[in-house]
Amino acid sequence: MKGVAEFDLAMRSADARRGWRARRFDLAALPWLRPFIESRWPLFVTRSLALAGLVFTILAGLLGPRVGSHNFAIILVWIAWWTALKLVFIPLGGRSWCSVCPLPMPGEWLQQGNLLGGLQKPHGLGLRWPKKLRGAWLQSGAFLLIGLFSAVTLTDGRVTAWVLLALILASVGLSLVFERRAFCRYVCPIGGFTGPYARFAPVEVRVKSSSVCAAHSEKTCYQACPWGQYPLAMRDSAQCGLCMECLRACPSDNIALSLRPFGSDLGAAHQPRGLDEAFLALVMLGSALAFSAVFTGPWGWLKSAAYQVGSLPWLGYSAGFLALNLLLLPGLFAAAAWLHRRLSGSPAQLGKIFAQQAQALYPLGLFTWMAFTVSFAFPKFYLVAEMLADPLGLGWELPGLAALDFGWLQQVGPGLQAAILLAGLAISLRLARQLAQASVTNRSPVLAALPVSLFCVVYTGWVLWMLVG
Amino acid sequence: MTKTSLHAVLPWLVLALLAALVLLLPLPVAAAAPRARRFRIEASQFAYSPAVLRVNPGDQVTIELAPQDVVHGLSIDSYPVDLQADPGQVASLTFTADRPGVFKLRCSVTCGNMHPFMTGKLQVGPPTLLWRSLGLALVALAAALLPRFK
Amino acid sequence: MDAGRIAPQRERRARLFLLALLAALALVLLAAYLARPEGVLVRAAMPEQGGWLPAELKARVGEPLRLRLISEDVTHGFAVGRHDAPAVDVNPGEYREITLLFDQPGKYVYYCTRWCGLNHWRMRGTIEVVSAGQPGSDGQAAPAEPPLYLQLGIDIDAPHPAAVVPEGRPRAELTAGRISGLPEHYRSREYYLSHSPSQAWQALRQEPAAQALSDEQLWSLVAGLWQAQTRVERLEFARQQYNQNCAACHGAQGAGDGVAARQMADGAGSGPVMGMQGHGLQKPSSFADPGAMLGASPALLAGKIVRGGMGTGMPYWGPIFDDDQVMALVEYLYTFQFDYSLEVKDE
Numbered sequence: 027m028k029g030v031a032e033f034d035l036a037m038r039s040a041d042a043r044r045g046w047r048a049r050r051f052d053l054a055a056l057p058w059l060r061p062f063i064e065s066r067w068p069l070f071v072t073r074s075l076a077l078a079g080l081v082f083t084i085l086a087g088l089l090g091p092r093v094g095s096h097n098f099a100i101i102l103v104w105i106a107w108w109t110a111l112k113l114v115f116i117p118l119g120g121r122s123w124c125s126v127c128p129l130p131m132p133g134e135w136l137q138q139g140n141l142l143g144g145l146q147k148p149h150g151l152g153l154r155w156p157k158k159l160r161g162a163w164l165q166s167g168a169f170l171l172i173g174l175f176s177a178v179t180l181t182d183g184r185v186t187a188w189v190l191l192a193l194i195l196a197s198v199g200l201s202l203v204f205e206r207r208a209f210c211r212y213v214c215p216i217g218g219f220t221g222p223y224a225r226f227a228p229v230e231v232r233v234k235s236s237s238v239c240a241a242h243s244e245k246t247c248y249q250a251c252p253w254g255q256y257p258l259a260m261r262d263s264a265q266c267g268l269c270m271e272c273l274r275a276c277p278s279d280n281i282a283l284s285l286r287p288f289g290s291d292l293g294a295a296h297q298p299r300g301l302d303e304a305f306l307a308l309v310m311l312g313s314a315l316a317f318s319a320v321f322t323g324p325w326g327w328l329k330s331a332a333y334q335v336g337s338l339p340w341l342g343y344s345a346g347f348l349a350l351n352l353l354l355l356p357g358l359f360a361a362a363a364w365l366h367r368r369l370s371g372s373p374a375q376l377g378k379i380f381a382q383q384a385q386a387l388y389p390l391g392l393f394t395w396m397a398f399t400v401s402f403a404f405p406k407f408y409l410v411a412e413m414l415a416d417p418l419g420l421g422w423e424l425p426g427l428a429a430l431d432f433g434w435l436q437q438v439g440p441g442l443q444a445a446i447l448l449a450g451l452a453i454s455l456r457l458a459r460q461l462a463q464a465s466v467t468n469r470s471p472v473l474a475a476l477p478v479s480l481f482c483v484v485y486t487g488w489v490l491w492m493l494v495g
Numbered sequence: 496m497t498k499t500s501l502h503a504v505l506p507w508l509v510l511a512l513l514a515a516l517v518l519l520l521p522l523p524v525a526a527a528a529p530r531a532r533r534f535r536i537e538a539s540q541f542a543y544s545p546a547v548l549r550v551n552p553g554d555q556v557t558i559e560l561a562p563q564d565v566v567h568g569l570s571i572d573s574y575p576v577d578l579q580a581d582p583g584q585v586a587s588l589t590f591t592a593d594r595p596g597v598f599k600l601r602c603s604v605t606c607g608n609m610h611p612f613m614t615g616k617l618q619v620g621p622p623t624l625l626w627r628s629l630g631l632a633l634v635a636l637a638a639a640l641l642p643r644f645k
Numbered sequence: 646m647d648a649g650r651i652a653p654q655r656e657r658r659a660r661l662f663l664l665a666l667l668a669a670l671a672l673v674l675l676a677a678y679l680a681r682p683e684g685v686l687v688r689a690a691m692p693e694q695g696g697w698l699p700a701e702l703k704a705r706v707g708e709p710l711r712l713r714l715i716s717e718d719v720t721h722g723f724a725v726g727r728h729d730a731p732a733v734d735v736n737p738g739e740y741r742e743i744t745l746l747f748d749q750p751g752k753y754v755y756y757c758t759r760w761c762g763l764n765h766w767r768m769r770g771t772i773e774v775v776s777a778g779q780p781g782s783d784g785q786a787a788p789a790e791p792p793l794y795l796q797l798g799i800d801i802d803a804p805h806p807a808a809v810v811p812e813g814r815p816r817a818e819l820t821a822g823r824i825s826g827l828p829e830h831y832r833s834r835e836y837y838l839s840h841s842p843s844q845a846w847q848a849l850r851q852e853p854a855a856q857a858l859s860d861e862q863l864w865s866l867v868a869g870l871w872q873a874q875t876r877v878e879r880l881e882f883a884r885q886q887y888n889q890n891c892a893a894c895h896g897a898q899g900a901g902d903g904v905a906a907r908q909m910a911d912g913a914g915s916g917p918v919m920g921m922q923g924h925g926l927q928k929p930s931s932f933a934d935p936g937a938m939l940g941a942s943p944a945l946l947a948g949k950i951v952r953g954g955m956g957t958g959m960p961y962w963g964p965i966f967d968d969d970q971v972m973a974l975v976e977y978l979y980t981f982q983f984d985y986s987l988e989v990k991d992e
Contacts, residue, residue: 067659074663078670085674092717095611096738142659143652181608324600324615326542333541333609405572405601406611436572440597444628451632455639472640483636487629494597495625563904565691565761566720582760583893583903605737607718 050284052234054273063270063283066142069125077128080190086417087187095406097183101413103190104180105403111219112399117392120224124217124267129193130210133201134252144271145250150202155212161302165218166309170351172215173313174344177320177332206254211265222306223392224263225291230284231266231273233257238280250275257281262291264303292385292457294464301377304384308359310391311485312351314398318492322401359384362477370466370474382465383478386458390482393450394489397443401493404435440494447493451486455479510638517630522623529553535585536560536615538567540607543600546615552595554619559587568603571617579604595620684711684742689721689735689757692764697755700770705777706750714741722758725772726965732758747774754964760893763905766960792963794948797839801948802955807843807940815864816984817872826854837874842867842939842982868983874943875976875985879969883977886970894929894958899981901931927957932981939982946975 054063062068079102087099094100115123135141139149172179172189179185197209210217233239239258248256250271257272273281319325320332320343331339363380366372372379411430415423462475532554537544538561550556560569560578568579573594580586600615688698694717704710714723716737723743724732730745747753757768794801830836831845840848845867849855855863888897896902906929932938950971953961962971 070659071662074666078666081670082673091715091738093605093738094608095605140656141663142656177609181611321612322599322614324543324546326539326544326546326613329541329609329612405599436599439572440624444624448628448631448635452635452639455635459639472642475640479636479639483632486632490625490628490632494628495622561904562760564763566759581889581893582905583897584888585897604720605716605718606720610737 050230050282050286052282052284053229054270054281054283064274066144066274069269070142072126073128073131076126077131080128080194084187084190087183087190090183092183094181094183095409096412097186098413098417099183099186099190100181101406101409103186105406106410109399109403111216112395116220116223117227117396119229119268120227120263121217121220121267122227122229123220124210125269127210127216129190129214129216130197130201130207132194133198133209134207136198137201137206144274145206145252148205152205153203155204155208159212161212161300162218162222162306163302164212165215165221166302166306168213168215169218169306169309169313170348173316173347173351175335176317177329178335180321181333207252207267210267211253218306219310219395221264222303222310222388224266225296226289226388226392227263228286228288228290229268230263230286230290231257231268231270232260232282232284234280234282238278242278242280246275246277247272247281262296264291289389289453289457292388293460296385301381304359304381304387305356307384307387307391308355309351311387311394312347312355314391314394315355315485315489315492316347316350318398318401318489322398323492359387359478359481362481365477366462366465366474369469369477370462370471371469372465372467374465379465383458383461386454386461386478386482389450389453389457390485391450393446393453394486396450397446397489397493400439400443400446404432404439407432407435443493444490447486447490451482454482458482506641507638510634510641513637514631514634517627517634522621522626527551529555531555531557533557534559536569537563538569538602538606538613539563540565541602541609541613543569543613543615546600547618548600548615549618550592552592552620554592555589556592556617557587557589559585561585565606566604567606567613570601570603572598572601574598574617577603592617592619596624597622682713682740682742684713686713686715687723687770689714689716689723689768691718691762692767693762694718696768697757697770702755702770702772704745704747704772704774706747706774707777708746710745710747710772712743712745714743715739719761720759721761721768723755724758724965726754726756726962727967728753734759745772747772750774750776752964756965758889760889760905763908765893792948792951793838793944794952797944799942799945799948801945801952805841805937805940805945807841807936807938809843809846810935810939811864812861814982814984815861815868817868817986818862818865827852828854831870832873834874837870838943841942841945842871842979844940844942845870868985871979871983872985875979876973877985879973880977880980882970883973886966886974887977890962891974895932896929899932899978901929901933903929905929927954927959929958932978935982938978943972943975946978947971950974 053059083099083102086102087097090097090099111123137148137150138145139147175185179189193214196213200209200213201207211221236258245256248254251257252269252271253265253267255265255272260266268283270281270283273283320328327339328343331337331343334340360376360380363383364376366383367374367376367379374382408430411432458478459471459475461478463471466474529551532550534545534548534557536548536558548556548558558569558576558578560567560580562580562582562584564582566579566581568577570577573596574590574592576588576590578586578588596619598617598619600617602610602613604610606613685699685702687702690696690698702710702712712723714733714735716735716739718737720737721735722732723735723741724730725745728745728747730743733741733743735741751774753772753774755770755772757765761768790796827849831849836845846863849863849866855866858866887895892903893905894901894903896906930937947968949959950966951961951963953959953963966974
């Protein structure tokens with residue numbers, strides 16, 4: 027049941043989007059870039075190198091020094107890669123990490139039966155992913171589970187190595203049982219980050235003209251997509267891994283890899299998938315809060331509790347972590363959604379409103395993770411230089427690296443964190459206002475926007491207090 | 496959109512002015528006369544006690560680091576402070592708190608797995624960055640709630 | 646587009662590339678393995694996590710023993726008792742290489758020199774050094790002279806209250822005139838070693854030569870006798886050893902209030918010493934308490950240091966300090982009672 031105005035608005039914004047799209051910049055149309063996108067070699071080589079790096083990382087994690095700050099795996103994964111993922115790959119490229127991620131490679135090769143041929147005759151059982159397990163619930167769960175053990179995972183190279191190994195094994199297993207990239211879509215906790223926030227990123231793969239697709243009955247792009255996406259029907263970029271298989275499969279050159287404005291997949295015109303995605307967005311906010319407290323706060327007892335897995339204090343930490351993520355934040359946001367419903371006079375069900383309004387949380391969450399990353403990783407960058415000078419932990423001192431000075435990173439840190447948090451808040455507030463505007467009929471959008479806006483402001487204030495206060 | 500009425504622009508101007516004020520206005524904080532302060536900080540895996548030090552700009556701050564279990568260190572972001580001591584011994588250092596703001600204390604001697612996250616904070620003067628940021632957050636809220644004119 | 650077909654040639658090239666990559670990785674790892682430094686890897690961890698690993702090493706007289714030391718958690722230190730190699734720090738995640746050379750066979754003890762928690766003193770290991778020429782030699786050192794407290798038959802576990810204590814802190818005085826008639830044996834090393842200050846005071850009180858002295862002056866005399874037996878030039882060494890090895894429990898001022906003391910049980914042995922409950926742990930002795938300290942003879946104190954407290958929490962230092970070092974420590978301990986008016990730096 028859509029109101030006329032809402033429908034009209036949706037149509038108008040859809041038109042507007044098409045207008046935008048026509049003006050979007052198609053990277054795949056660049057003559058010098060085109061061969062690199064069309065060929066499978068660049069991504070294959072990149073991912074192979076990444077896979078070799080992954081194997082090396084796992085070995086270094088298992089065999090290297092037990093002290094985290096001297097273990098290659100810890101520094102590479104949790105400082106270097108993490109920073110790149112949070113500050114570059116996701117905000118600028120959405121799921122761009124997924125396009126070079128080595129974790130699912132062995133599984134994908136087995137599933138394809140080849141390295142370079144794409145998805146031709148899939149091997150393995152090729153089952154469809156069970157309906158009940160679809161959506162983001164599993165990812166939320168995997169994410170929460172990782173949160174419970176984060177202090178150990180982040181500081182013990184052996185645990186990090188085992189986690190990486192477990193992810194590879196899980197991806198291989200799932201590739202052989204289920205079709206396409208079931209692991210990446212439904213299980214991978216990193217995908218839990220990259221997927222939702224890909225809606226914000228300024229890159230998208232879309233069809234150029236829907237009429238061309240309508241006339242093409244083979245749907246070769248869908249057949250070729252490891253992610254199970256049909257480009258014409260793609261509502262947003264959350265499940266697009268930017269592997270460009272669709273572009274390679276399209277007989278009419280109808281696929282564009284475009285630059286777009288930030289946050290293009292968010293807003294009133296984009297119906298969210300459901301409560302699962304809203305819940306994942308809240309889990310992201312909750313974990314960012316918890317990690318900020320544990321890793322950057324001055325509370326030593328909290329650090330010890332989070333670290334001593336299995337002990338009584340750890341059970342307390344776990345209870346608090348789960349309560350924050352499963353009760354407190356969802357409860358607060360549900361209250362905001364309920365108030366929004368009252369104030370906007372929207373006839374929609376509370377669950378729908380909850381899911382719809384949760385879109386406003388994506389920029390907030392992404393930027394909070396970015397600020398947390400600055401706070402957490404910047405002061406440790408000197409370790410990356412040290413690690414590169416002695417990657418095997420053998421006491422080497424490769425020249426010129428260990429002496430790099432990263433002191434300035436600490437000086438810009440707090441201001442940068444505040445700026446990032448405020449930028450995220452501003453975008454989220456704008457989005458909340460837009461969503462309110464779309465859901466009110468004849469009431470004030472200001473009042474309707476207030477509950478979710480206040481939720482965002484309070485959350486930001488909380489994080490600000492923890493990171494720069 | 497050729498003619499923008501003052502009516503439509505005025506609230507934005509006011510908000511921009513407000514944001515500028517929040518960013519630049521000196522805070523009405525009574526300047527305290529500099530004095531000498533002494534903190535005895537006990538360090539144990541993975542906490543400082545006290546973990547939060549509050550001083551006024553210009554204060555002569557003496558920090559005594561007294562580890563309780565293993566060898567610990569203490570450095571402060573942006574300040575030339577780096578202490579290390581064994582349990583049972585005390586290392587101390589005096590400096591002038593001449594940079595206002597909030598700075599992290601960090602353990603500078605690897606003291607176990609959670610060592611990288613062993614932190615505290617030195618607060619020199621009021622936490623202006625926090626206050627200004629919170630002020631800007633409220634300005635952003637106001638901006639988001641402003642009536643939109645077509 | 647050409648995606649519809651798997652081009653066998655390209656696929657072969659891709660497989661070749663992958664194989665080459667794996668081979669390169671294996672080569673790098675192999676090279677790293679072959680290029681690894683020589684020496685026996687010795688890992689240091691907090692005693693609750695295993696202490697030294699391995700805790701038993703073997704060496705031959707005259708053959709260098711190369712060790713690669715690394716800590717797995719906190720700052721540790723490495724030194725060998727009764728050996729002149731200087732102590733080295735063993736830092737977390739950093740390899741430290743040292744070479745040891747032994748010229749006497751025997752069982753040496755290596756120990757941690759940086760305080761690494763309540764059980765720091767349990768962190769010890771042994772190096773069995775055998776003569777190079779005799780593989781069958783079991784490495785037993787020549788039997789040493791029994792320690793002084795055994796020779797004197799002192800029960801070092803018995804309480805040793807001082808029968809008399811001074812009013813304040815006696816200041817050492819050696820005015821020759823006042824002690825001119827004093828029997829010579831009071832000034833002998835043997836007398837010093839086998840008597841407590843309070844015993845010396847009581848004996849002197851009976852001496853006709855000391856009749857004119859007030860009680861306080863007599864204490865100054867005792868302090869003077871004790872100072873005469875103190876090798877001033879060894880006090881600085883002893884102070885360093887004390888701060889490094891003793892202060893965490895006994896306190897930098899000797900008051901028995903070091904950081905570790907707080908966490909120890911008071912007598913009952915029920916304290917929160919990690920995983921070490923029920924061992925009869927006691928509060929560390931206070932050297933600042935005249936009632937106990939002035940009742941202890943140098944032989945008794947040396948015995949306690951050498952043998953340890955047998956479960957009270959006081960470690961044994963016999964295999965680590967030689968007799969000279971032990972006596973230097975004992976002499977230092979009396980500075981908590983007597984004012985020697987020496988230029989002893991206090992900080």
